[in-house]
Amino acid sequence: MNHKVSFWDRVKDWITTTDHKKIGIMYLWLSLFVAIFGGAFAGLIRAQLSTPDGQILSPILYNQMLSMHGTLMIFFVIIPALVGFGNYLVPIQIGARDMAFPKLNAFTFWILIPAALLMFGSFFVKGGTLQAGWTGYPPLTAKEFSGSPGVDMWIFGLHLAGVSSILGAINFIVTIINMRAPGMNLFKMPLLTWTWLVNASIMLVATPVLAGAISMVLTDRMLGTGFFRPAEGGDPILYQHLFWFYSHPAVYIMMLPGMGLVSMVLPAFARKKIFGYKGLVYATAGIGIIGFMVWGHHMFSTGIDPKLRMYFAFMTMIIAVPTGVKIFSWLATVWGGTIRFTTAMKFGLGFIALFIIGGMTGVTLAVIPFDVQVHDTYYVVAHLHYVLFGGSVMTILAGLFFYFPKFSGRVMSEKLGNLTFWFIFIGMNTTFLPMHWLGIMGMARRISSYPERPEFAFINQIETFGYVLILAGGILLLYNMFATLRKPRHAPADPWEINDIQEVLEWKVSSPPPPENFKTIPVIS
Amino acid sequence: MKKKTLFNYALILSLVLLAQAAWADTPITNWLQDPATPLARNVRDTFWFTIMMIMPFFLIAEGLLLYSVFKFRTKPGSKPATFHENVRLEIIWTLLPALTLIIIAIPAYGTLKRMEVPPQSDLVIEVVGHQFFWEYRYPKYDIVLVDKPLVVPVNKVITLNLTSVDVIHSWFVPAFGVKQDATPGRISNAWFQVLEEGTYKGQCAELCGELHAKMYITVKVVDQEDFEEWLAKQKVQSPPKLQTGASSS
Numbered sequence: 001m002n003h004k005v006s007f008w009d010r011v012k013d014w015i016t017t018t019d020h021k022k023i024g025i026m027y028l029w030l031s032l033f034v035a036i037f038g039g040a041f042a043g044l045i046r047a048q049l050s051t052p053d054g055q056i057l058s059p060i061l062y063n064q065m066l067s068m069h070g071t072l073m074i075f076f077v078i079i080p081a082l083v084g085f086g087n088y089l090v091p092i093q094i095g096a097r098d099m100a101f102p103k104l105n106a107f108t109f110w111i112l113i114p115a116a117l118l119m120f121g122s123f124f125v126k127g128g129t130l131q132a133g134w135t136g137y138p139p140l141t142a143k144e145f146s147g148s149p150g151v152d153m154w155i156f157g158l159h160l161a162g163v164s165s166i167l168g169a170i171n172f173i174v175t176i177i178n179m180r181a182p183g184m185n186l187f188k189m190p191l192l193t194w195t196w197l198v199n200a201s202i203m204l205v206a207t208p209v210l211a212g213a214i215s216m217v218l219t220d221r222m223l224g225t226g227f228f229r230p231a232e233g234g235d236p237i238l239y240q241h242l243f244w245f246y247s248h249p250a251v252y253i254m255m256l257p258g259m260g261l262v263s264m265v266l267p268a269f270a271r272k273k274i275f276g277y278k279g280l281v282y283a284t285a286g287i288g289i290i291g292f293m294v295w296g297h298h299m300f301s302t303g304i305d306p307k308l309r310m311y312f313a314f315m316t317m318i319i320a321v322p323t324g325v326k327i328f329s330w331l332a333t334v335w336g337g338t339i340r341f342t343t344a345m346k347f348g349l350g351f352i353a354l355f356i357i358g359g360m361t362g363v364t365l366a367v368i369p370f371d372v373q374v375h376d377t378y379y380v381v382a383h384l385h386y387v388l389f390g391g392s393v394m395t396i397l398a399g400l401f402f403y404f405p406k407f408s409g410r411v412m413s414e415k416l417g418n419l420t421f422w423f424i425f426i427g428m429n430t431t432f433l434p435m436h437w438l439g440i441m442g443m444a445r446r447i448s449s450y451p452e453r454p455e456f457a458f459i460n461q462i463e464t465f466g467y468v469l470i471l472a473g474g475i476l477l478l479y480n481m482f483a484t485l486r487k488p489r490h491a492p493a494d495p496w497e498i499n500d501i502q503e504v505l506e507w508k509v510s511s512p513p514p515p516e517n518f519k520t521i522p523v524i525s
Numbered sequence: 526m527k528k529k530t531l532f533n534y535a536l537i538l539s540l541v542l543l544a545q546a547a548w549a550d551t552p553i554t555n556w557l558q559d560p561a562t563p564l565a566r567n568v569r570d571t572f573w574f575t576i577m578m579i580m581p582f583f584l585i586a587e588g589l590l591l592y593s594v595f596k597f598r599t600k601p602g603s604k605p606a607t608f609h610e611n612v613r614l615e616i617i618w619t620l621l622p623a624l625t626l627i628i629i630a631i632p633a634y635g636t637l638k639r640m641e642v643p644p645q646s647d648l649v650i651e652v653v654g655h656q657f658f659w660e661y662r663y664p665k666y667d668i669v670l671v672d673k674p675l676v677v678p679v680n681k682v683i684t685l686n687l688t689s690v691d692v693i694h695s696w697f698v699p700a701f702g703v704k705q706d707a708t709p710g711r712i713s714n715a716w717f718q719v720l721e722e723g724t725y726k727g728q729c730a731e732l733c734g735e736l737h738a739k740m741y742i743t744v745k746v747v748d749q750e751d752f753e754e755w756l757a758k759q760k761v762q763s764p765p766k767l768q769t770g771a772s773s774s
Contacts, residue, residue, distance in 0.1 A: 059735045133732045139709060140692045140734060145656075230710025236693060237708060270597070273609035301695060301730075302706045303713030306641045310634060317626035321619060324582070328618040331589045336606030338599035349594060356586045360579050367575050367629060369568045369636040372704050373556055376695060376730040442555050442699035444730045447738035452726070 018102035019515060020091050023109050025407060027084030028400075030112060032478075034076040037120075039474060041069040043467060046431075050464040053451040062448035063131035068119070070134030071154065074254065075161045076116055078392045082257040083168060085399050086196045088407065090172065092506045093190045095181025095524065097516040100174040108168040115160035122150035122157070130154040133446055135243060136217065138228035138236050143221045152221065155214045162211045165203045172200035183524030187281070190504045191274065194281050195260030198288040202249045202256075205292070210246035213239055237302055244295035252291040254388060256284060258395025259326060262348045265398045266330055268498040269345035270337030276329040283322035283329075290319045300368050301375045309368055316366035323359050327352060342496070343417030347398035350425045354390025358383060361436070376446075379439025385432040397424070397477070402496070404481075409489030409511045416480040420473045427469025434459045555699045561725060561746075562717045565702030567636045578629050582622065640702075643716035647681035654687070654694030654707035654729070657736035668759045674743035677719065678752040684716045692734060698727030698742055706731055719746040 014022060044065050048054035057065060091099055099105045122129035127148025132140040141151055176197045180189070189197075216227040217239065226232020228239045267274045274280065296304060296312030330352055339345065361383040365371045374380060397420075405411045439445075443456050450456050491511040499507050509517055556565040557572070651662040658672035670676075677683050687696055687707040696715065697704040705715040719725070729740035747755065 059738065063732070063735070063737075131734070137693060137732075140732065145692055145734060235710060237711065271599070271605040272607070275609050276611075276615050277609070279610075279615045301704045302708065303711065306637060310637065313633065313637075314630060317630055318623070320626060321623045324622045325615070325619055327586055329615075331586065331593065332611075332614070333609075334593045334597060335589070336608070337593075337597050338603045338605045339594070339597050340599050349590065352590055353587060356583060356590075360583050363579050363626070363629070364572070364575050367571055367633040369633060369640060369702070370572045370575065372640070373568055373572075373699065373702060375704060376697070440555065440557050442697075442727070444697065444728055444738075446732040447728070449738050452741060 018098070018106050020099045020102065020105055021088050021407075021513065021517075023105050024084045024086070024088030026109055027080045027087060027112075028407075030109075030116070031077050031081035031084060034072050034080075034116060035474075038069055038072040038077050039471070041065045041072070043471065045069065046460075046464040046467040048448060049450075049460045050457075052454045052457050053449050057448065059448040060128065060131060063133075063446070064123070064129050066446055067130040067133050067136075068123075071130070071158075072119065073388070074134065074250065075158065076112070076119065078254045078388065078396070079161075079165070079250075080112060081396045082199075082254065082392070085261060085396075085403065086172065086192075086199075086257055089403070089506055090193050090196050091175060091179065092509065092513060092517050093193045093504055094176060094179060094184055095505055095518065095522045096175065096179035097518060097521070099171050100179055101171050104167055104171055108164045108171065111160050111164045115157045115164065118153045118157035118160065122148075122153035125149045125153065135247070136214070137243075138217055138220065138239050139230075141217055141221075142229060152218065155218045158214055159211055162207045165207045166211075169200040169203035169207070172196050173204065176200075181521050181524055187278065188524060190502075191263035191277070191280055191284075192257070192260035195256040195263075195284050198284045199253055199256045202253055202288050202291065206246045206249040206253070209242055210250075213242035213246070216242075237299070237304070240299050240302065241295070244298045245292070248295040248298065249291045251387065252287055254392045256287065258351075258392045258399070259284070261395045261399035261402070262330065262351055264502070264504070265344050265348040265402050266333050268402070268496055268502055269340045269342055269348075270334040271340075271498075271501055272333055272337040273501065274329070275332035275335075276325075279325055280329050283325040286322035287319060290315060290322070294319055297366060297371065300371045313366050313368050313371075317363065320359060320363050320366075327356060327359070342401070343412070343414055343421055344398045344402035346418070346421045346425075347394050347401060350421065351391065351394035351398060354386055354394060354425075354428065357433075358386030358390050361386065374439045376444055377439035378435040378443045378445055381445050382432050382435035382439060385428075385435070389428055389432065394424075394428075397421075403506075404484070405491040405495040406506055406511050406513070408485060409491045410484045410487050411491055411495055412480050412484045416476055420476045420480065423469050423473030423476060427466045427471075427473060430466030430469060431463045432466070434462050556702050559700060560702060561700040561719050561721060561723075562702055563720070564636075564639060564717060565700060567639055568702045571633055571636045574632055575629050578625055582625070643684055643714075644682050644718075646684040646716070648677065648683050650675070650677070650683060650685050652685050652687040652696055652707060654689035654691070654696070654733070656691050656734050657729075657740045659694075659696070659740070659742060666756055666760070668756070674724075674745050676745045676747060676752065676755050678749050679719055679722050679746050681749075682716060682718045685714065687713050687715065693731050694729050694733050694740070695731035696727070696742060697730035698725055698744055700725050701727075701744075704730055719744075722746050722748060 014026065017023065044057060048056045048062055087105065125148060127150055129150035130136060131146060139145055176193060219225040220227055220229055226234040228234045228236050263274055263280060293315040294312055296308055297316045300309055365383060401412060401417055438456060438459050441456065443450065443453065493510050494507040495511060505522060557569055560566045560569050649664060651664060653660040661670040661675050687705055688711060689707040689709045691709065694707045695704055696707055701717040701719065703715045703717050705713050707713065723746055725744045725746065727742035729737055733740065
């Protein structure tokens with residue numbers, strides 16, 4: 001019998017749930033919700049820059065927008081979205097009924113809510129939110145230069161997000177090590193699970209360092225310590241070392257799980273097994289380890305020891321090798337296949353096309369003399385958006401279209417999905433490709449106007465037009481999702497008919513999977 | 526579908542051309558078009574060398590992708606290939622990029638050495654970053670310039686000692702190939718030797734607060750005679766030394 005469940009019962013169910021699937025979906029909703037704000041901030045930035053002497057935002061508000069665009073997109077959009085996919089799929093892929101610590105899992109999600117509230121709340125206190133960029137370099141974040149309590153709220157918000165990351169990482173590692181079904185040895189795990197094992201390890205090692213660095217900023221601000229205050233014998237460069245020791249690996253935190261998603265999508269629609277499974281696993285682990293040895297490449301213009309710079313440049317080049325292995329393995333995966341161009345596949349192939357560009361500009365940035373020239377210019381903005389938008393966001397969208405039927409029991413419209421892809425792919429290139437030229441021409445990043453350089457205006461207007469295309473893609477995606485969610489559930493367990501190629505458990509359980517996923521724990525042969 | 530993909534790449538290509546057209550009209554010198562110092566020329570050479578080394582990989586990867594997209598689409602009756610590993614191929618695509626990267630690194634290190642080890646200095650200038658202007662001191666001549674263009678003689682080796690009194694700034698003049706952070710509590714170094722007279726522009730490249738965008742840098746490069754004339758004029762005016770509290774080395 002179909003009982004009428006009241007609205008409040010359902011709300012209570014979502015609030016008190018410890019089901020990894022529901023928690024995963026809440027992560028995705030949070031990410032989508034914050035993305036609207038992060039995207040709107042980006043729109044304001046682009047509107048401001050479309051004329052040399054933009055008057056839409058005051059310089060202070062502009063600095064707040066760019067700081068919070070970065071913070072929100074990284075900590076509250078990309079990372080939660082990837083954690084959402086991981087939360088939902090990893091236990092199913094290894095044949096478990098839930099994460100190892102279901103209550104902890106709920107806690108890691110719910111602590112993100114006060115974290116996000118602190119971030120949004122920081123706009124409304126006297127003096128407003130952070131204005132120093134998402135990197136929050138002292139002394140600009142010191143009390144003398146940013147007196148606003150908004151900065152303290154930003155720090156506390158990051159602390160809470162960091163707690164969420166650390167606890168979540170522990171949960172993922174314990175789950176993957178201990179909860180695998182009989183017969184599921186490490187080298188039988190699907191690549192998404194592998195990327196999560198490596199990724200959670202990165203989070204566990206790196207995040208406490210960020211927490212430490214911003215805590216030192218906090219005590220400098222509140223208790224009068226002098227970690228980063230030159231007058232007290234402190235050193236602002238120390239913060240940069242600590243910050244990038246987290247924030248460079250954070251790039252891989254935002255990349256690896258997405259690479260895992262793409263490694264599920266590409267074989268499915270090329271109707272071929274993934275090429276070089278072991279190579280991909282080793283490349284993932286290699287990126288995870290070398291990722292900790294390259295942070296200094298963010299600091300080539302600070303004047304750190306040239307020998308240290310040579311080392312960091314070399315390691316940065318080395319990390320291109322496992323990244324290249326991944327790209328070539330994906331290309332070999334689609335090579336010779338019979339490709340079905342579903343929206344998920346298009347996002348997956350689009351990801352490869354864009355990520356190659358991001359990787360190539362990454363190699364150029366490892367070349368110190370060139371990096372010094374374009375550091376803190378739009379070239380770097382272009383590079384990082386090719387990695388984080390062309391990389392992470394494209395993989396998230398590939399994963400979303402691919403797993404939407406599994407999560408909801410409904411297949412999104414492929415027609416609208418196709419349009420979404422082209423709007424976002426063309427818009428992305430229109431926005432970020434010209435930025436390479438701006439950077440080489442010498443347009444510094446994080447400037448609210450450029451009245452003395454009117455020759456930058458034309459390219460900036462093209463970029464703003466690109467933003468409009470991305471925005472159109474985003475609106476189409478939202479419409480597609482909500483329209484699909486109103487339809488009845490009808491998707492079969494294996495809506496893409498790929499079970500014969502992919503030996504993974506998520507396509508063997510119903511869509512959406514039943515509570516606790518499996519009646520009897522499967523045995524993997 | 527095919528048409529759309531083609532259209533898309535045509536769009537990207539036209540964008541690239543547009544960007545280049547806009548760039549060709551710009552009056553501003555930059556390190557790639559008009560490098561004004563030997564160092565900036567080195568940077569440009571290193572850049573083109575890097576681009577040439579990685580371009581084959583870029584073209585091969587994007588080419589393979591594009592080829593696969595057009596060639597391996599599903600048709601009725603088509604069967605996918607079944608290969609999924611090839612150790613030799615995997616070793617090749619690991620070693621070949623690694624080797625290329627080493628080749629890229631070597632000239633880059635040469636340029637780094639030239640950045641770091643300046644020739645015998647002809648003129649030392651102390652650069653002090655402030656929110657939101659630059660202060661230049663000529664210790665040799667006892668001159669202090671506050672929020673004024675830096676004036677230096679042409680063809681001379683100018684070494685900069687940079688620091689800041691408040692937050693981190695970055696002294697960035699693209700045509701010189703110089704970008705160096707000015708960090709409070711630290712002294713960092715840079716050097717340049719401009720080969721042509723003229724006015725060069727740059728700006729602060731490290732977010733330093735509200736008016737970061739307005740923190741311009743102007744460098745006037747003049748010949749030795751004009752420089753000495755300018756020096757004489759400055760000495761007559763003899764501006765008071767600014768008390769900043771910064772360590773003046």
